[in-house]
Amino acid sequence: MAQGFLAGVRVLDLSQYLPGPMATRILADLGACVVKIEPPDGDPLLHLNPLTGQQESGIGEAYYRSVNAGKSVIRLDLKSAAGKSSFSQLIERADVLLESYRPGVMDRLGFGRDRLRDLNENLIHCALTGYGQCGPRANDAGHDIGYGALSGGMAASGTFNWPPVIDHGSAQQAAIAMLGALAGKERTGCFIDVSLTDSYLAWQEWGLTGAINGIQVKPGENLLNGGSACYRLYKTSDGRLMALGALEAKFWANFCRAVGKPDWIERQGEPLPQTALIDEVSALIAGHSLAHWTDKLSTVDCCFQAVLTYAETLRDETVRQRQLVQSNDGFVQVLLPAHFDGKAPQNRAPVRQGDLNQIIEDWS
Numbered sequence: 001m002a003q004g005f006l007a008g009v010r011v012l013d014l015s016q017y018l019p020g021p022m023a024t025r026i027l028a029d030l031g032a033c034v035v036k037i038e039p040p041d042g043d044p045l046l047h048l049n050p051l052t053g054q055q056e057s058g059i060g061e062a063y064y065r066s067v068n069a070g071k072s073v074i075r076l077d078l079k080s081a082a083g084k085s086s087f088s089q090l091i092e093r094a095d096v097l098l099e100s101y102r103p104g105v106m107d108r109l110g111f112g113r114d115r116l117r118d119l120n121e122n123l124i125h126c127a128l129t130g131y132g133q134c135g136p137r138a139n140d141a142g143h144d145i146g147y148g149a150l151s152g153g154m155a156a157s158g159t160f161n162w163p164p165v166i167d168h169g170s171a172q173q174a175a176i177a178m179l180g181a182l183a184g185k186e187r188t189g190c191f192i193d194v195s196l197t198d199s200y201l202a203w204q205e206w207g208l209t210g211a212i213n214g215i216q217v218k219p220g221e222n223l224l225n226g227g228s229a230c231y232r233l234y235k236t237s238d239g240r241l242m243a244l245g246a247l248e249a250k251f252w253a254n255f256c257r258a259v260g261k262p263d264w265i266e267r268q269g270e271p272l273p274q275t276a277l278i279d280e281v282s283a284l285i286a287g288h289s290l291a292h293w294t295d296k297l298s299t300v301d302c303c304f305q306a307v308l309t310y311a312e313t314l315r316d317e318t319v320r321q322r323q324l325v326q327s328n329d330g331f332v333q334v335l336l337p338a339h340f341d342g343k344a345p346q347n348r349a350p351v352r353q354g355d356l357n358q359i360i361e362d363w364s
Contacts, residue, residue: 004031009182011035012090013071014099016043018050020128021067022171024098027178028070032096036073037087043068051210052272053223053247062209078109087111088119096124096178103129103138124181126338128174133339135321142245144224145231146305149243152313168203170337177338220273223247227273229264229281230255233307240290244281245303255302259284 009032013024021036021043028034036043045064049056077083091097097116099106106112106127116125130147131137137150144166151166207217220226226233230246246252249268256264261284267277285293290306297304313319314327323344326333335345 006030006032006182009033009096010094011096011098012037012094014097014101015128016100017045018067018167019171019174020098020100021071022168023126023128023174023178025067025070026172026175027096030179034071035090036068036071037078037090038073038075040075040077042075049215050206050224051215051217051222053228053269059210059213059215062213063206066205066209078111084110091116091119091123094120094123095182096126098126098128098174098178100128102141103127103133124178126174126178126181128170131318132322133342135318137318141248141251141301142303142305143231143247145233145243145245146303149233149241149305149307150313150316150318152308152310165203173337177336177340180338181340222272228268229274229277230268232278234282234285236288236290236293237286238289238291241307242285242290242293242297243305243307245305247303251302254300255297255304258297258300258302 006027009027011024011027011032011034013020013034013036015021015024016038024032024034024036043064045060045067047055047060048063049059050063076086078087091111106116113125116123127133129138130142131140147166210217217225218227222228224231230244230252233241233243235241244255246255252268253265256262261280264277264281267274270277293304294306298306308316314325314332319325322339324335324337326335326347333348335348338345
C-alpha cells in the first residue's frame, strides 16, 4: 500500500485475469481494503501463462500475485445457497463492488442492481465489460484486440502490439470512476510526482515478470502479439484488416467451423509462433473482402471484429448508443467512459474565462 487515502474503504472484487484486478489493485495501492472473491477453482490466471497461452501453474501464479498484490482472497460458490448468503453479508458491509461479467450474469446469480441496492443502498457498483451495458454488442464476447479494432486506433497504427493497452487503460478508467464515486471524504494536501516514463513502465509488468522467469517477449512470436493464429490481425482481399480474438477453445472452434475448416480446431495448441497455421488462415482470409467476412462472422460467437477506420467508428452503432463521442466546432471529445446508474456522462462544459474574485468567493 503506497498511501492511506482510502483507508476504511472496503472493496469487493469479482473479476478475473487482468483489467478488473488491476483496477482494484489501484484502489488497494491507495489504502482500500480489497477482498477478491473467486470461484471454488480460483482465478484461471493462476494456471495460465499469458505470454504463451499454455497451462503453467508456476508462472501463472507469478502473474496472478503481481496483479492481485495487496488484496485478501476468498473463494465462494455464488451459485450455492451458502455462497449467496456469505456474499450478501459482504455486500451489506462493502463500499465498492467491481465485477466484469457479461450483462445479465449478476441478475442470473441473484444479485442484479435492484437486489444489490436492497442489500446496500450506498454501494458503488462498477461493471467493467467489453462493450458496456447497452448497445448491439453488449452481450458479445471479446478481448483487447477486438476492442482496439472497434475504436479506430488500430486502423491508424496497423499494428496490435504488447502490452495489451486497452486492458490496462480500462483498469485505470474503472479506478478513476470508482474514485470519483468515492469522492467527498476529508482531503489533505500532498505532492504527487508522476512521469510518463513511470506510467508506461507500470504497463510492462507482465513482460518484466516473464523476463525474470526466462521468458522473452518477441514481436510476432507470443500469444498476444501475433504469434498465435487465433489472436491476430488478418488482411482481406480489399486491403482491409479484421481482428480475430478467439483465445478460448470454444471461440476458436466456432470460427473454424464457420469458415469451413474444422480440421484447424485441434491445431490451436501448436507451439508458438504458429507460422504454418497463420499462413493457412491468412490465405483463406485474403481470398474475400472485409464485407464478406463481416457478413459471415459477425453473428458467430468467435470474437471477430472488423478493424474500423476513425470515420467508421464514428458511425458504428455501438459507439453511437454509448453516447460518449461528442462532435462540435470542428473537434471531437470522448467523454469519461463510465455510465453511472444507467446514464451516459454529461457533456463537458466548454473552456471559458473565469473571474478570479468570483471564483474565490464561490470557493470560500
